Amino acid sequence: DIQMTQFPSTLSASVGDRVIISCRASQTISNWLAWYQQKPGKAPKLLIFQASSLEIGIPSRFSGSGSGTDFTLTISSLQPDDFATYFCQQYDTHSTFGQGTKVEIK
Amino acid sequence: QITLKESGPALVKPTQTLTLTCTFSGFSFRSRGVGVGWIRQAPGKALEWLALIYWDDDRRYNPSLESRLTITKDTFKNQVVLTMASLVPVDTGTYYCAHTHSNSWFFDYWGQGTLVTVSS
Numbered sequence: 496d497i498q499m500t501q502f503p504s505t506l507s508a509s510v511g512d513r514v515i516i517s518c519r520a521s522q523t524i525s526n527w528l529a530w531y532q533q534k535p536g537k538a539p540k541l542l543i544f545q546a547s548s549l550e551i552g553i554p555s556r557f558s559g560s561g562s563g564t565d566f567t568l569t570i571s572s573l574q575p576d577d578f579a580t581y582f583c584q585q586y587d588t589h590s591t592f593g594q595g596t597k598v599e600i601k
Numbered sequence: 602q603i604t605l606k607e608s609g610p611a612l613v614k615p616t617q618t619l620t621l622t623c624t625f626s627g628f629s630f631r632s633r634g635v636g637v638g639w640i641r642q643a644p645g646k647a648l649e650w651l652a653l654i655y656w657d658d659d660r661r662y663n664p665s666l667e668s669r670l671t672i673t674k675d676t677f678k679n680q681v682v683l684t685m686a687s688l689v690p691v692d693t694g695t696y697y698c699a700h701t702h703s704n705s706w707f708f709d710y711w712g713q714g715t716l717v718t719v720s721s
Contacts, residue, residue, distance in 0.1 A: 496665070527706075529707035529708075531648075537713075538697055538699075538711035538712065538713060538714055539640075539648065539697075539708075539711060540711075541707060541708060544705075544707045544709075550709065582647065582648055584648070584650075584706075584707060586705070586706030586707055589650065589661065589663060589664060590650040590653075590663075591650065592647050592648040592649065593647065594646075594647045595647050
């Protein structure tokens with residue numbers, strides 16, 4: 496199984512901050528990685544697929560980068576609607592999700 | 602507009618088999634590349650991919666759960682059914698179905714989820 500490790504597990508930030516969330520795969524996954532945003536009691540929402548492709552309708556302040564084993568999700572200027580938990584998902588070999596990064600208000 | 606909705610029992614006893622149905626609209630298994638997957642989430646925990654079925658009946662399972670899972674589709678009814686056998690309390694959680702396309706594995710549309718509790 497490919498393990499996905501996200502860090503940090505919790506991140507405290509303010510509106511306007513640049514936020515970077517990391518995700519590391521236990522073996523190379525090329526660019527087969529997606530990022531999701533989840534709010535309490537809601538289903539996840541796709542943000543990024545294939546490591547850096549922005550899903551239709553997602554604001555351009557979200558961006559993804561990386562390949563191989565190391566990936567990042569960047570929010571260029573945090574907005575009030577962005578306080579949520581973020582998950583990465585590898586889909587190189589079957590699929591596994593990271594444990595999540597909660598972005599909370601500082 | 603693509604929508605998906607999960608249905609099934611809210612409470613299941615240990616050792617029983619769970620049957621969940623995903624009813625969808627806005628797409629069809631007649632379209633090449635379409636897939637529907639199941640993902641679950643224990644309370645306060647991470648997401649866990651369970652199974653995926655494609656337009657051509659290709660089926661994929663989480664290796665750690667494969668012996669307990671069966672996924673099927675009904676193209677005419679626009680439904681996908683997941684069965685999970687031999688339930689234990691750690692199977693408690695919210696179960697989501699979700700859409701994918703282009704024979705991919707990421708999910709662009711999700712149902713609202715259904716909470717399943719395994720308890721005697």
